[in-house]
Amino acid sequence: MSAQEPIEFDPGVVGDLDDASVRGDSSSLRESTTSITSSIYEYRTIHGRSYQSSKTTEYWAPTDNRHLEGNDVAHQYTLMLMNNNLFAAPLKDPKKILDVGTGTGIWAIDIADQFPDAEVIGTDISAVQPSWVPSNCAFQIDDAQLDWTFKKDHFDFIHIRNLFGGIDDWPKLYKQAFAHLKPGGWIESMEIDIQTRSENPRVQNDPNHVFHKWCQLFWAAGEKTGRSFKIARDGQMQKYISEAGFVDVHHQWWKVPIGGWAQNPLLKQVGQYNGLYIDLSLDGFAVFPVGQILGWTLEEVQELVNSMRKEFADPKSLPYYNLHLVYARKPESA
Template identity: 60%
Template sequence: MTAEAAVEPIQVSLYGSTQSVTASIYEYRDVHGRLYQASKTTEYIFPVDEQHLQGYDLAHEYMLILFSNKFHLAPISNPQTILDIGTGTGNWAIDMATEIPSASVIGTDISAVQPTFAPPNVSFQIDDAQLDWTFEPNHFDFIHCRFLYGGIDDWAKLYRQAYTHLKPGGWFQNVEIDIETLSENPKVQNDQNHVFKTWCQLFWAVGDKTGRTMRIGRDGTMERLMKEQGFTEVVHKSYKVPIGAWAKDRKLKQVGLLNWHYIDQSLDGFAVYPMGQVLGWSREEVGELVDRMRRAIRDVRSLSYYTVKVVYGRKPEAGQ
C-alpha cells in the first residue's frame, strides 16, 4: 500500500483563525487507526490521539521526578514572560503559570491538543516553530522546549530564533532524548542484532530521510548549536532514565516505572508513521517490530535505559 492510499484525512472542525486554540483549524489524518495532525507546514510523524497524549502526560510526570520537582534547570529567577515551544498537552506551560501567577506564559504547537481550561495567565497558540516567529524580538525572559526530536528540520534556526526573541539576560533551555536504548546487561548491550540496536538505527534512518534528525540528543550537538548562536554560560547535563523499576535508587525506580508505562503504551504510535509511511513497511511488519521491542522492555533482564540531555544558556546583556 502506498503512503497516499494509507492516509485518510479527517476534518474534525473548521474555524477562521490560526491565532489561538479556540479559533484554529482542527484537521487530522487517519493512518492505520492512529490520528496525526494535518499541519500545512510540518508533517509531524507522531500521533496526537488520546493514547499517545496520555503517554506525554506520563513523560511529564517522570521528568518532574527526575528534576526533583523543578520545572526548569536554567538559573532564572521569577521570569515574567515565558514561551514554551512545542507545548504538546500543555502540562509544562500550565505548571509554570501556576508556579508563577504573575508571569505571562505562552505555549505554541502545531496541534490543538491542550486543555480548554487553564490558569488565566497561560495561553495556547497554534504556531509552527519552524517558521519565522512573529513575537517581538527581545521579549521573553525564558524560552523552553522539550522532546522536539523528529519534528525540526533546522535546529540552528530554532536556536537562533530563541536567541533573537529573548531579552538580554534571558535564558533558553532545550531538553531532548537520545533515542538509543541502552542496557546495563552486557549480554544485551553487546548484541548488535538486538532489537534495541535495530530500533534506534531505523529511527535515525527516518530522520535522515525526512530531513528532521533524530540525533539531536547525541554528540554534544545541542551544546554546540547553542554556543554557535551566541548563548553564553551554556550548561549541558545528561540523565540516565531507566525503562522499568529495576534501578536501586528510589527516585530512579519511580522514574523508571513511569517511563516504562510511557514507552509501553507509546511504542505503536512511535513506529506506525515512521516505519510505515516513511520507510514503506507494511502494517504487519510494523506490528512485528513493535512486539519485539515491547517484549524486550518488558524483559526484566534487559535493564534498559536511555539518556535525557538538557542544555541551557543565557543571552548576554548589552555590552557583554
C-alpha cells in the same frame, strides 16, 4: 561530560543476571501502574482524540489520546529526575515565558501556576491543549520552524522539549530563540537520545539486538525527511546553542531506566513511570517513521513493536536511555 555510573539493578526484579535459567519477576516491571495512572490522570487527562496537523509540517508522532497521555506521564518522570523542578536555568521572577512545542500544555500550565505574575504562551502545530488553564497561560497554533512573529527581545525564558524528529533546522530554531529573548534571558532545551541502551553487557554488546535495530530505523527515517532524531547526541544541542550566540552553556543528563528494575528507589519509580510512557507510546512511535517513511508493511511494523515489547518485559534486559538538558543565557550586551 564523563559517563555516569551504571544503574544498579534490583535482584528481586532481575534475578541472577549471569544465570539465564533464573528468571526475575517481570510483573514487578509493571507494579504500581494502577496507582501511577490514577494519580497523574486525576486532573490532567485530555478527553477526546485529535489528529490535527500543521499545513507546513508533517509531524511523525500521533496526537491521539493514548499518545498524549504518555507525554503527560513523561512530564511526571522528568519532574522526578529534576527534584520536582520545572526548569534548571537560574530564573529570577520571569514575566514573559514561551513554551515551544507545548504538546498537551502540561509544562506551560505548571509554570504559569508557579509564576502567576508571568505571561505564559505555549505554541504547537496541533490544538490538543485543554481549555481549563490558568488565566496567565495561553496557547497558540504555530509552527516553530517558520519565522517567528513575536516581538524581538521579548521573552525572559524560552523552553523547548521533546522535538526530536520534528525540526528540520535546529540551528535556525535556536537562533530564533536568541533573537526573541531579552538580553539576560534564558533558553532551556531538553531532548531524548532515542537509542535504547542496556546495563546488561549481553544485550548492550549484541549488534543484532532489537534495541540497536530500533534506533537505527528512526535515524534512517530522520535522514530521509531531513528532521533528525539525533539532536541529543554528540553534543549537538550545546554546539548549536553556543553558535546561536548564547553564553553560560550548561549541560545535564540522566540515565532513565525503562521499567522498575533499578535498585535505587527514585530510579525505580522513575522507571515505572517511564515504562508506562513507553507502553502507551511504542505503537505510535513506529507507525509513521518506520511504516510510512521507510515503507514497512503494517505487519512488519507490528512485529518490530512486539519484539521491543518482549525485550522490555524481560527483567534481564535492563533497558534505559539518556535524557539531555542544555540551558544557556543571552548576553546582556546582545
